[in-house]
Amino acid sequence: MLKEPSAIPGFGLAFGYTLFYLGLIVLLPLSALVLEAAGLGLDGILRIASEPRVYAALRISFGLAFAAAIIDSVFGLLIAWVLVRYSFPGRKVIDAAVDLPFALPTAVAGIALATLYAPTGWLGGLFAAYGIKIAFTPLGILIALIFVGLPFTVRTVQPLVAEVDREVEEASATLGASRRQTLLRVILPIFAPAILTGFALAFARAVSEYGSVIFIAGNLPFVSEIAPQLIVIKLEEFDYRGATGIALIMLTLSFAILLAINLIQAWSRRRLGGV
Amino acid sequence: MMSRMALFLTLAAFCIAVCAGRVEAQTQLLNVSYDPTRELYRDINSLFAADWKKSSGETVTIRMSHGGSGAQARAVIAGIDASVVTLALAADIDAIAERTSKIPADWQKRLPDNSSPYTSTIVFVVRKGNPRGIKDWDDLVKPGIQVVTPNPKTSGGARWNYLAAWAYASEKNGGDDAKIRAFMSALFKNVSVLDTGARGATNTFAQRSIGDVLIAWENEAHLALQEMGADKFEIVTPSLSILAQPTVSLVDGNVDKTGNRKVAQAYLEFLYTAPAQAAIARHFYRPVKPEFADKKDLDRLPALKLVTIDGFFGGWAKVQKAHFAEGGVFDRIMADAHR
């Protein structure tokens, strides 16, 4: 198993225990899912995916997660930039607050956002005056997804903003580039892999999010029903196969996203010589 | 050495977890119920506990689990340790009987009144002053009206809502199937939020100010008025509705294992006694033995034309299959309404 012998003890033990625990907690349960899905066959899974309501839920989940991840990427970059490059009072506290969606239980985020953005809420009331409804519409789901994904995009870009060589920017400026040109042509390409990684992480998180969304989503089929919610509904309708089918589709996509992230990182390591 | 310790720790934790799961006091009951009965059973449970203490000397703890009726039936099928189920409709208990051997198929004959100790019906809740002028089912399908009702696939109340609307459309159109479906499609086109349970729908309408009208259990409607203020909402009684019959049953497979059949059976029978029937009326349900209820409570619930599931629709088994099964009428109506 070992590629090269090592003097350090404990490989068998640590490795064995890792596999044992991984198998027990992660692989065994996941294989139950695969086993159940195997009963469906590829046909069955495709049939589930093409049911209008399932298809709509998947489209809503992936579409809104994509939109949320884009918004998160833009604001993530901006926030990372502001936090690293500019100084202002309370920066440290705000920096710490960025991780809040990560530490805050999703149900808490859900009821807080629903209360805030409902027509009776502080922000929802403002928008309601202009006839814009947020809570219980796809817009509400988008807000919740932006919330859960934000730390990922900030935290992947932030170290790069801190580490990028200011001399590169200065050289670019000396060579006559405007600030905007420097940012777009020099800085952005350096950040690109990190932004992509952040985007992928925020997207993956948003697609699978459940707790914060169900409180603020309208749960209306074809309009504001997300895929994880449909899994729960299928479960509650005794439709284990349907639930498993959707779960497997989502799992496959998650795995593909994880793989993509690893590829992006490998690519950026090759390109930039390790970040 | 470290491996043994790690292994030991893992196993020990599992043992603790498993043992904790097994330790259950003897006189405990778990009542798995649907959404709007939370307040009702809180009341009945303390009445029964006192009654049981007096008659048998035993202290009984009654645990509750609430959720959408269909979702709760799913939990019983998946193995939740329910001693009794008190669900929104017979079909959900049928589902348990069908899919497990824990409840016999003829469960509904075991208690009086088709195992339905209380009934209710479906009414509308509108905002104070009824700004959209909603009087009857016809007003719900008008363009621009926003309707809130839960998801019939997971909520029992929502199935009653759906069937009440169907019955109205059928009466009005002389049973013309195409016209009934057009009415239902128009209705669900106006549905803006489809919560999974009745309670979620009430919250959406009342607390979050979504929608012009909420289709709700009569008891849930009155409770919402009581909890959120009668100055904000009004109840509108439609010209025709359905007799909603929530049903109760012992879960034989579970009580025989836990050994609490006697107290569970007594608990269900208690529902038909005077104190429970009075409590039922207090919580805006319609008691099957109105003679035990306070007249004042009964007067809050108006008489109206009610169709029954057996008389009008030919029973739950038929309805469940035709309307709410995968690819059934409801699925087609939803697809029509939202595409």
Place this chain on the structure above:
Amino acid sequence: MSKRLVSKRPVPPPTAATERPVTRLCLTAVALAFLALFLVLPVIVVFSEALAKGVTVYLETFDDPDARAAIELTLLVVAIAVPLNLVFGVAASWAIAKFEFRGKSLLITLIDLPFSVSPVVSGLIYVLLFGSQGLFGPWLEAHDIKILFALPGIVLATMFVTFPFVARELIPLMQEQGSLDEEAALTLGARGFRIFFTITLPNVAWGLLYGVLLCTARAMGEFGAVSVVSGHIRGVTDTMPLHVEILYNEYNFVAAFAMASLLTLMAVVTLAAKTVLEMHYGDALARTTRI
């Protein structure tokens, strides 16, 4: 997932390589407004709703036996799930950071997997495994062992969801540290366990602590997965986040937000601890900037 800050250098004086002051001000304002809208306001809402009827009512909500039971259950779940994931995290990072073996990146991907699995799916898999209709359901029922809708199911779902946290903190940290110290200790005659406790552990202690903190925060707050396996029995299988939902559904908004405020407080403490750890041990932690 942990994303740490690089130790901040002092902001250099403005040069040609920065934005005009107006732009800076605008960008800062936009960034702060966004954060205020999305992060700060929800937290304020939690506390303002919880205290809407005064402190007395707020405190009274914790006298409810069901609320107490939910808090106790959540703590019990954390007390079982977190130590187990801790032991796993240490073992996994030891194997991965100190040795070269085939299939290492596959192993790392598998460890990360629970991150990208929807919480609902995490619950579903245990229903498929332990439900009456599931793989082991009939056997468990025959032996009268309760997993689903009981403590073991909740613990398992929580363990699955928080599985990667400690490992993900430790792997990069240990990789960064290398094995030189351990090898030196080895030549001096120290043995396995001793090396770990006297050499490795002090080196990674802060990363470990942070991983445990994160793991704890997530374990306490898990909703989706636990919701699927819990059965929502009041006072028995109701964890804090589930109790928040129940109270919310019972029009009991003050109590719902009061319970939510406890969880929020826990989140804020986690973040504060993280910040403090970073300030004091920033250099050690910062070198492991892995996403």
